[in-house]
Amino acid sequence: MKKLISILLLSLYLVSTTELYQFLKIPVLIEHYWEHKALNPEMTLTAFLKTHYDHPVKDKDYSKDQKLPFIIHSAPLALVFTMSQGFLLEAGNEQFRQIKSHKIPSYDEDFCYRGFLNSVWEPPRHLFS
Numbered sequence: 001m002k003k004l005i006s007i008l009l010l011s012l013y014l015v016s017t018t019e020l021y022q023f024l025k026i027p028v029l030i031e032h033y034w035e036h037k038a039l040n041p042e043m044t045l046t047a048f049l050k051t052h053y054d055h056p057v058k059d060k061d062y063s064k065d066q067k068l069p070f071i072i073h074s075a076p077l078a079l080v081f082t083m084s085q086g087f088l089l090e091a092g093n094e095q096f097r098q099i100k101s102h103k104i105p106s107y108d109e110d111f112c113y114r115g116f117l118n119s120v121w122e123p124p125r126h127l128f129s
Helices: 002-017 019-039 045-054
Strands: none
Touching: 002 019, 019 045
C-alpha cells in the first residue's frame, strides 16, 4: 500500500511540476489526427506531425491545434525543499529570567565637547589663515 501511495504522490508531483502533463493530451492528438485523416485519407502520421509541429500555420482549426501536446509550454511550478543534517529545533518549558540591565545615559558631558552642537552651524574656516 505504501508503494502505491508513493508512486501516486510522485506521479502527481511530476505531472504538476514538469512538462509531463503534456502527455495527458495524447488523446487530443489522436482525435485530431483522425479528423485530418477523415479529410485526407492519404495523410500519414509523420505528415500530420510535420504539419503541426515542424511548420505550423494558422488555419481554420488553429484553436484545436493549440490544444495539442507540446505546442504551448507553461512555466511549471517549482518547489524546493532542503533538509539540513545539523538543524534541530526543540521547544522547552523553561522560564525566562530578566537580564539585569544597566542604564546608559543618553547625554554625558564627559563624552561631549563643549559647544559641539553649536559648532555645526558655524561657517567653514580657512585652514591657512
